[in-house]
Amino acid sequence: MITSGFTNAPVSRFLVFGTVIGALVASLTDTRYYFHIQVVPHFWGYAQFWRVGVWQLVFTNSTEVLFAVLSFYSLRVVERLWGSRKFASFLISTLPYTTLLPPLILTFILRPLSFGRINHLPAGPTPIIFALLANYYAAIPYTYRYKLSPYSSSPTSQTTSTPTSIWSKSLTFTSKSTTYLAPLQLALSQFPGSVLAAAVGWAVGTAYRRDLLPGAGSWRVPGWIVGEESRKGFEGLRARLDAEREREGGLSTGILAGETGGAHGGARQRQRRTLGEMVTEQFRGRG
Amino acid sequence: MADAGVDIAQLTEDQQLALQQFTAVTDQEIKDAVPLLQRCQWNVQIAIARFFDGEPAEDPLAAAPPPHDIRRQETLLANIPTPRSSTSSSRRLIETAPRVVPQPENHVTAQAPLILTLLLAPFNLVYSLFSKLFRFTGWLFPPLMRLFSPGGTNTAASRRTTSGRKALNPRDTAARFVREFEEEYGPNRLPFFENGYAQAFDLAKKNLQFLLVILVSPEHDEMASFIRETLLSQEVVDFIRDPSNNIILWAGNVQDSEAYQVSTSLNCTKFPFAGLIVHTPQVSSTAMGVATRIVGPTPPTQFVTKLRQAMQPHLEPLNRVRAQRTEQQATRNIRQEQDSAYERSLAKDRERARKKKEEAALAAAAEKEALARQRAAELYAQNLAQWRKWRAASLPPEPPASTDAKDIVRISLRMPNAERVVRRFAAAADIEELYAFVECYDVLRSGDDVGDAEEPEGFVHEYAFQLVSPMPRVVFDVKDGGTVRERIGRSGNLIVERLDLDSGDEEEGDDEDEE
Numbered sequence: 001m002i003t004s005g006f007t008n009a010p011v012s013r014f015l016v017f018g019t020v021i022g023a024l025v026a027s028l029t030d031t032r033y034y035f036h037i038q039v040v041p042h043f044w045g046y047a048q049f050w051r052v053g054v055w056q057l058v059f060t061n062s063t064e065v066l067f068a069v070l071s072f073y074s075l076r077v078v079e080r081l082w083g084s085r086k087f088a089s090f091l092i093s094t095l096p097y098t099t100l101l102p103p104l105i106l107t108f109i110l111r112p113l114s115f116g117r118i119n120h121l122p123a124g125p126t127p128i129i130f131a132l133l134a135n136y137y138a139a140i141p142y143t144y145r146y147k148l149s150p151y152s153s154s155p156t157s158q159t160t161s162t163p164t165s166i167w168s169k170s171l172t173f174t175s176k177s178t179t180y181l182a183p184l185q186l187a188l189s190q191f192p193g194s195v196l197a198a199a200v201g202w203a204v205g206t207a208y209r210r211d212l213l214p215g216a217g218s219w220r221v222p223g224w225i226v227g228e229e230s231r232k233g234f235e236g237l238r239a240r241l242d243a244e245r246e247r248e249g250g251l252s253t254g255i256l257a258g259e260t261g262g263a264h265g266g267a268r269q270r271q272r273r274t275l276g277e278m279v280t281e282q283f284r285g286r287g
Numbered sequence: 288m289a290d291a292g293v294d295i296a297q298l299t300e301d302q303q304l305a306l307q308q309f310t311a312v313t314d315q316e317i318k319d320a321v322p323l324l325q326r327c328q329w330n331v332q333i334a335i336a337r338f339f340d341g342e343p344a345e346d347p348l349a350a351a352p353p354p355h356d357i358r359r360q361e362t363l364l365a366n367i368p369t370p371r372s373s374t375s376s377s378r379r380l381i382e383t384a385p386r387v388v389p390q391p392e393n394h395v396t397a398q399a400p401l402i403l404t405l406l407l408a409p410f411n412l413v414y415s416l417f418s419k420l421f422r423f424t425g426w427l428f429p430p431l432m433r434l435f436s437p438g439g440t441n442t443a444a445s446r447r448t449t450s451g452r453k454a455l456n457p458r459d460t461a462a463r464f465v466r467e468f469e470e471e472y473g474p475n476r477l478p479f480f481e482n483g484y485a486q487a488f489d490l491a492k493k494n495l496q497f498l499l500v501i502l503v504s505p506e507h508d509e510m511a512s513f514i515r516e517t518l519l520s521q522e523v524v525d526f527i528r529d530p531s532n533n534i535i536l537w538a539g540n541v542q543d544s545e546a547y548q549v550s551t552s553l554n555c556t557k558f559p560f561a562g563l564i565v566h567t568p569q570v571s572s573t574a575m576g577v578a579t580r581i582v583g584p585t586p587p588t589q590f591v592t593k594l595r596q597a598m599q600p601h602l603e604p605l606n607r608v609r610a611q612r613t614e615q616q617a618t619r620n621i622r623q624e625q626d627s628a629y630e631r632s633l634a635k636d637r638e639r640a641r642k643k644k645e646e647a648a649l650a651a652a653a654e655k656e657a658l659a660r661q662r663a664a665e666l667y668a669q670n671l672a673q674w675r676k677w678r679a680a681s682l683p684p685e686p687p688a689s690t691d692a693k694d695i696v697r698i699s700l701r702m703p704n705a706e707r708v709v710r711r712f713a714a715a716a717d718i719e720e721l722y723a724f725v726e727c728y729d730v731l732r733s734g735d736d737v738g739d740a741e742e743p744e745g746f747v748h749e750y751a752f753q754l755v756s757p758m759p760r761v762v763f764d765v766k767d768g769g770t771v772r773e774r775i776g777r778s779g780n781l782i783v784e785r786l787d788l789d790s791g792d793e794e795e796g797d798d799e800d801e802e
Contacts, residue, residue, distance in 0.1 A: 001547060001550045001551045001555060003551075003556050007556040008556040008557040009556070080557065080558070081541060081558070082504070082507055082508070083507045083508050083509060083557075083558065086506070086507070086508050139506060139542055141454070141541075141542055141543055141544040141547045142544060143389070143544055143547060145390065171403070220508070
């Protein structure tokens with residue numbers, strides 16, 4: 001599951017590279033100021049309501065980009081657990097909620113309640129990260145746990161004497177704890193607004209798990225988006241080749257004749273070769 | 288030496304030595320010795336043990352398979368790495384499958400720290416308030432709830448917890464998985480191994496079986512169809528259950544910690560996942576390797592085909608290891624046989640020595656007893672003789688015949704040696720006197736001087752006879768007491784009957800000797 005790299009996690013790879021490239025493009029084209037939301041001048045001043053649609057596109061801050069990339073990278077586990085198709089479906093089906101809810105809540109609830117103090121919503125897909133993180137929290141088990149305590153406590157004294165002061169309490173962490181550090185930094189980086197985005201994201205993720213979002217749980221993106229349709233075709237072809245191989249009972253003929261070199265006889269373990277290798281071997285005169 | 292048709296010269300030096308040793312110990316003819324030695328493969332110890340104990344019914348040496356050639360056959364042509372070895376050898380290389388042991392739950396107590404609890408208290412409060420409110424709304428407007436939870440089976444939805452699964456120990460986790468599997472997909476005939484992955488792994492290693500690991504991700508879209516159409520299909524179930532395939536089936540839900548770690552160690556990145564793990568003796572004697580991994584949705588026929596293809600190259604090494612193990616077992620049996628034969632002969636020797644010792648002790652005891660008895664008899668005889676002398680001395684003399692007939696009792700005694708003695712006794716005399724006279728008759732008659740004889744010390748005398756009057760038979764016992772006149776009358780005709788005739792013949796013999 002935690003295999004390094006993006007094996008079988010194309011959507012996560014797209015998110016990671018998209019985050020980096022988007023931030024790069026935004027800073028190169030000098031359009032970063034289009035992405036964040038400030039309720040008073042942007043909405044009530046300039047009526048730039050299109051900002052509600054674009055604020056999630058890019059992070060405008062290099063620190064946030066770094067931590068977002070770390071978070072997406074560690075969250076690729078969720079994609080492997082679900083399959084790319086469901087993962088992509090989740091992102092898209094929750095997109096209306098993650099995109100629309102934070103500006104709406106900020107504009108109509110938080111800003112009036114705080115008398116205009118909380119006014120700013122930082123750019124970037126923080127809600128998406130937290131929606132994924134809620135699922136990561138629920139679906140991924142920890143592999144080990146460990147304790148941090150100010151004193152070294154032997155296991156015997158631990159059971160007999162109950163610690164009285166707060167400081168003798170020890171904190172229990174799991175193998176998953178470190179994964180939460182990067183999103184936490186993301187949530188606290190631009191304090192009130194980013195926390196709002198994170199909270200909404202977590203709520204949306206939890207609601208998805210509980211099947212509270214209408215239509216989101218069962219809807220799926222078309223398979224070609226994550227490249228499943230084409231792969232299925234190859235699987236069928238491969239199955240046919242395997243079946244043919246079975247029928248021939250070791251003797252390679254027909255379509256497989258060129259593929260399995262007949263030099264050592266059909267009984268040997270055959271290895272599949274690519275077309276390029278076959279061509280080069282033809283030229284070497286081994287075929 | 289070559290007298291019995293067995294050509295000694297044909298034997299090797301070791302065999303000749305063995306033959307020499309064997310004949311030296313057993314003193315056998317060479318023509319008998321050579322076949323026995325041949326049956327024992329020229330092992331002198333076994334041969335000697337068999338010579339003395341008899342040959343066993345089932346010959347472990349014969350039962351042992353012929354030694355297997357453990358050298359691997361390498362053909363130069365077949366094993367030359369191709370120039371593009373960078374790809375082919377990496378593919379041929381067998382990936383190792385590590386053993387996974389999850390952290391025991393009781394190591395860390397699941398107690399939320401106080402600081403964290405305090406920090407999270409407001410969030411918990413808000414969350415519970417909102418969830419209660421939401422539930423209340425849902426209760427007020429049931430159609431709303433129905434609108435909000437479209438499609439999806441209730442069981443699947445209820446299992447989607449939002450706070451993770453409770454961690455259990457491996458055995459319980461496996462049981463929980465099987466239970467959930469049955470709830471979800473109905474009863475099935477899949478032989479799930481109901482214990483931890485490590486146990487299944489060890490079992491597969493020990494019994495040289497294939498371990499089929501199936502990792503289930505319930506939230507994956509293709510999982511249900513894979514399980515329904517592939518895993519539960521008749522073909523796959525039959526293939527897994529077939530005992531000739533030697534498959535242990537271990538399955539786990541990746542939302543459990545153990546299965547998650549297994550998925551990590553097996554480099555599983557795509558579900559549905561099935562991995563075949565097998566002992567790989569070509570890597571090392573303890574290595575387990577991944578024979579194949581089947582990822583993604585696979586039709587049942589292809590699934591079985593892939594498994595079969597992956598098992599094929601591993602059967603031969605496994606069989607080799609099996610043969611090696613049986614060979615080792617046979618060697619061990621032979622050694623055990625040797626040991627037991629040695630033990631048996633040792634026990635026999637010990638038994639023999641013990642018997643000999645016992646017999647010697649018994650003989651010594653008997654001798655001692657005989658000596659003691661003889662000494663006692665001697666002492667008794669001596670004492671008896673002395674007592675007789677003393678009693679003879681203290682016996683009152685015979686009253687003269689002129690005495691008044693009233694005071695005299697005439698008694699005719701018939702001695703054991705058929706002699707007839709007539710004596711007069713005083714009428715007032717105790718009957719014991721009569722007995723004493725009979726006892727001391729020999730002493731009195733011999734007329735020895737018995738004046739200085741003293742009563743022997745520590746000697747309780749008992750009369751070894753009784754006086755009986757015949758017709759009618761009356762026994763005058765000495766113990767009843769009384770005077771002669773009272774018991775017998777004026778005259779009597781008595782017979783001396785020996786009481787010790789059945790116990791000791793010596794005294795009679797002595798008497799007769801003296802006679």
